[in-house]
Amino acid sequence: MYVTRKADYAIRCVLYMTKNTWRVTSVDEISNAMYVPKSFLAKILQRLMKAGIVSSTRGIKGGFQLAKDPKDINLLEVIEAIQGVSAANICAIDSRLCRLSGRCTVHPIWVKIREKVEKELKKENFEKLAKKSRI
Amino acid sequence: MYVTRKADYAIRCVLYMTKNTWRVTSVDEISNAMYVPKSFLAKILQRLMKAGIVSSTRGIKGGFQLAKDPKDINLLEVIEAIQGVSAANICAIDSRLCRLSGRCTVHPIWVKIREKVEKELKKENFEKLAKKSRI
DNA sequence: TTTAAACAGGACTATTTTAGTCTTGTTTTA
DNA sequence: TAAAACAAGACTAAAATAGTCCTGTTTAAA
Numbered sequence: 001m002y003v004t005r006k007a008d009y010a011i012r013c014v015l016y017m018t019k020n021t022w023r024v025t026s027v028d029e030i031s032n033a034m035y036v037p038k039s040f041l042a043k044i045l046q047r048l049m050k051a052g053i054v055s056s057t058r059g060i061k062g063g064f065q066l067a068k069d070p071k072d073i074n075l076l077e078v079i080e081a082i083q084g085v086s087a088a089n090i091c092a093i094d095s096r097l098c099r100l101s102g103r104c105t106v107h108p109i110w111v112k113i114r115e116k117v118e119k120e121l122k123k124e125n126f127e128k129l130a131k132k133s134r135i
Numbered sequence: 136m137y138v139t140r141k142a143d144y145a146i147r148c149v150l151y152m153t154k155n156t157w158r159v160t161s162v163d164e165i166s167n168a169m170y171v172p173k174s175f176l177a178k179i180l181q182r183l184m185k186a187g188i189v190s191s192t193r194g195i196k197g198g199f200q201l202a203k204d205p206k207d208i209n210l211l212e213v214i215e216a217i218q219g220v221s222a223a224n225i226c227a228i229d230s231r232l233c234r235l236s237g238r239c240t241v242h243p244i245w246v247k248i249r250e251k252v253e254k255e256l257k258k259e260n261f262e263k264l265a266k267k268s269r270i
Numbered sequence: 271t272t273t274a275a276a277c278a279g280g281a282c283t284a285t286t287t288t289a290g291t292c293t294t295g296t297t298t299t300a
Numbered sequence: 301t302a303a304a305a306c307a308a309g310a311c312t313a314a315a316a317t318a319g320t321c322c323t324g325t326t327t328a329a330a
Contacts, residue, residue, distance in 0.1 A: 002137040003224040003245075005318065011241055026276065040319050046278070059327025060275040075244070088252065089138040105268040106146055106259075109210070110138075113255050117223065120248050124241075133240040140289065161305065175290050181307070194298025195304040 001117050007082040009036045010044050014053065014078050018070040018130040026063040044082065051081030070130060076121035087114040136252050142217040144171045145179050149188065149213050153205040153265040161198040179217065186216030206262035211253055222249040 012034040017025060027045060031038040045064055048054045055067040066073070079086075087093045092110035147169040152160060162180060166173040180199055183189045190202040201208070214221075222228045227245035 001223050001248075002221075004316090008224060015240065028276085037319065039321075042277075043279090043319085049278095056277060057327090058277050058325075060273095061328060062276045062326080064277085075241070086137075088136050089143060105150065105264050106210070109255070109259055113136075113252055116251055116255065117248055120244070120251065124244055129240050139287090163305085172290065174292075177306075178290085178308090184307095191306060192298090193296075193306050195302095196299065197297080197305045199306090 001086050001088055001114065003079060004083055006040075006044055007079045009034070009041060010048060010078050010082045011075065012036065013041065013044060014048070014066070014073060014126055015129055015133060017054065017064065017066050018073075018126040019133065021066055021070060024057055024061070024063040024065050029063070047082050048078070051077070053078060053081055069127070071125050071127035073126045074122050075124040075129075076118055079121065088117075136221050136223055136249065138214060139218055141175075141179060142214045144169070144176060145183060145213050145217045146210065147171065148176065148179060149183070149201070149208060149261055150264055150268060152189065152199065152201050153208075153261040154268065156201055156205060159192055159196070159198040159200050164198070182217050183213070186212070188213060188216055204262070205265060206260045208261045209257050210259040210264075211256035214256065223252075 013030050013036065016030050016034050027038055027042050030036070031041045034041075036044075045054060045056070049056060049064075052067055053073055054064045056062065056064050085093055087110060089110040091104070091107055092114040148165055148171065151165050151169050162173055162177050165171070166176050169176075171179075180189060180191070184191060184199075187202055188208055189199045191197065191199050220228055222245060224245040226239070226242055227249040
């Protein structure tokens with residue numbers, strides 16, 4: 001499980017929107033507030049759209065807003081919206097990717113770690129995060 | 136925390152050597168047994184050398200053997216010997232790498248996850264792994 | 271009705287990392 | 301002294317990461 005810059009930006013972005021729930025925020029605004037390159041952020045928001053996490057309004061005065069209640073959005077979901085499923089070791093995602101799997105002693109350990117990490121990430125919803133947030 | 140092929144091969148390699156403790160094994164032998172490209176494995180073994188996990192004997196009939204008791208070698212140590220320290224998010228390794236850290240709500244979560252993963256990996260020593268192993 | 275602000279989406283690019291290979295040299299034992 | 305084995309650095313191809321850019325389309329407001 002490695003969190004890319006893209007997913008990290010996505011998290012900041014959802015966090016910002018959580019603090020401005022029900023208000024339409026533009027890419028430009030989020031970009032400036034969260035120190036994320038604008039055109040890169042636009043791509044990220046498109047992915048969050050496809051995942052149903054945000055919704056968009058086009059045209060002047062348009063922008064993005066959360067499509068769900070912040071308490072129903074967790075970290076894992078945002079990360080996976082951006083980079084797909086991931087794990088410490090590819091074999092923990094798809095055992096076919098490892099020619100030793102099935103016979104491999106280490107395999108169950110990767111699976112266990114993946115489960116633990118995903119559990120932690122699922123526990124963290126954005127309502128909770130925003131309460132603690134100072135940015 | 137992402138485990139590269141290199142670290143994955145290193146683990147297989149240490150596992151093989153654990154099952155042949157006190158015997159000198161050549162790169163060629165391990166390479167064939169563990170399905171790892173020979174010249175790549177040679178590089179990996181050099182790293183394990185520097186980390187003090189294996190020792191080498193040069194010349195004909197030379198090769199590698201574990202430099203420590205398998206029960207004193209854990210997964211984390213082998214992974215870090217190959218790829219250095221890692222975490223789900225770079226900010227969990229060095230908070231200076233994140234311009235929001237200190238103010239970032241998500242930062243403590245990455246740190247917690249890193250700690251949990253490292254704890255799991257430290258628990259797994261090679262004596263234990265070899266007992267379960269069928270390869 | 272036109273203009274400008276904003277999203278949509280595809281193509282493109284530079285940099286870094288990953289996963290190796292290759293070559294030349296040194297050691298050691300039979 | 302030849303061959304088998306490690307040592308170490310240079311090299312390379314492919315993939316992933318981190319963006320940028322450009323050409324559209326939409327829509328509120330002047």
